[in-house]
Amino acid sequence: MNIQQPPLTADAATSPATTGRRAVRADFQTEDDKNMLRAARDLVRDLGEAKGSIYWPDMLISAGIGYAGIAAAILAENTLVAVMAGIIASLALYRALMFIHELTHIKKDALPGFRLAWNLLVGIPMLTPSFMYEGVHVIHHKRTQYGTIEDPEYLPLALMKPWSLPAFVLVALLAPVALIIRFGILVPLGAIFPPLRNLVWQRFSSLSINPDFRRKLPTGDFRKRVLWQESLASLWAIAVLLSPLAFGWRPVLIALAIFSVTAVLNQLRTLVAHLWENEGEPMTVTAQFLDSVNVPPPGRIAEIWAPVGLRYHALHHLMPSMPYHDLPEAHRRLIKELGAGSTYEGANHKGMFPLVGRIARSTMIRR
Structure with a gap:
């Protein structure tokens, strides 16, 4: 075209x-x-040189403000207060989430404990553990693969049909639900049915926008990291699915709405990256x-x-x-x-x- x-x-x-x-x-x-x-x-x-004196406070404060905002939005009786708290939470969690990009580029020994802490505090609670970006984003930076069919993070959006842009942004609204299904339902089923496990890994285990991208199965030490991150994320997703039985629908729906705003904001940023x-x-x-x-x-x-x-x-x-x-x-x-x-x-x-x-x-x- x-x-x-x-x-x-x-x-x-x-x-x-x-x-x-x-x-x-x-x-x-x-x-x-x-x-x-x-x-x-x-x-x-x-x-x-990656400075821990900057990385740690930035990530921890952003995550803390985000989760405090979620709690305030859930507990607030005033609608306006709940909405404002939700907006603050979305922005703060968005900043905390974006450290996943740094994790793919900094040396593994540059910030001891930071990768683990980020996964436990941000990646797993937001169902976006670091394995979903590690090993994928580096392809986007390869000189011979950037902008080609092999690039998981590239689509010629400026050359596509006009309706593709709003569709590209609005589909992000469904991201939190899709992640709950991926980790809370498909991962347990994949443990029983290996072909489903392979399909989920190839198609639904990377933060990519290229629908033709297929991810290779993990090996070595990376496979071990995937195992524990995916297992904890799966347990968390199952807990979220069951939480309405104990707390009703209000908390989980508010949290999902906040995460949806975060996902849309990230998709808008991706659109103009x-x-x-x-x-x-x-x-x-x-x-x-x-x-x-x-x-x-x-x-x-x-x-x-x-x-x-x-x-x-x-x-x-x-x-x-x-x-x-x-x-x-x-x-x-x-x-x-x-x-x-x-x-x-x-x-x-x-x-x-x-x-x-x-x-x-x-x-x-x-x-």
Whole structure:
């Protein structure tokens, strides 16, 4: 399906900024901007150490606020208070959940105990243990697989039909129910019926958006991690299914509603994490960078919908192992060194709404 390429940003096509940035987005499908890649390597040599003094408080406080918000929403007699508590809980749990992205990139010995603590406090209670991202997300960063049919986290959304965008976002509302079914029903049944177990692993065990992706069976030490994480998540899901017998439907329905808001927010962020303009061809590192999105300051709201460094998603594709707390400084150095009109600036965008508008227009404009 051939779709007309939209302008680089969501600004009017006639603006001087758009004209200049179109020039920046030359064809990097076959050749990299070596100057930018060299700067990305040389300017950040003193960065890159994951600091427990930042990771631990950020994750623990976010999770604590989230669970306190759920409790307040359940116990509140005033509807407005319950709604406000639910919104706060959704945002806080969303931030806590996004540490799963960091777990796939930091060295295993960088933060002793952090992976285990995150799984016990966040991943398993939210039925999204780290195994659902580990071993999957790294494929998205492989130079020869990004944006291809083998990429579990890529769909050419900008080249699809207009109805695909709202469907892509709204399906996330069902994520909490789907996860309860996956862990609370399909995992126990899979222990009895191995073919079902294999099917669940291949199709429903990764945080992916590519419907053609099939996950390989786990082996070695990773298989052991999957076993204990999946077992605890299954027990928790069964407890959630049985909880109305003891506490009624109100607590579980409120918690599911809060988790649904969190899932939709994450899906919206995913929608604008890339420009989604690749039709399956292998891309250079620079092309992958320009197909990804930074939403840097001065705007502050991006820190809410793209937390834990995800507002620098394009920069993250240049340096995947950089801890989230070092990305703002790395961005400042690169933008200062490379300057206005550079390839690096071509991945910087103003915010979520202009990006959604750009992708939506792309789905409606055909050659």
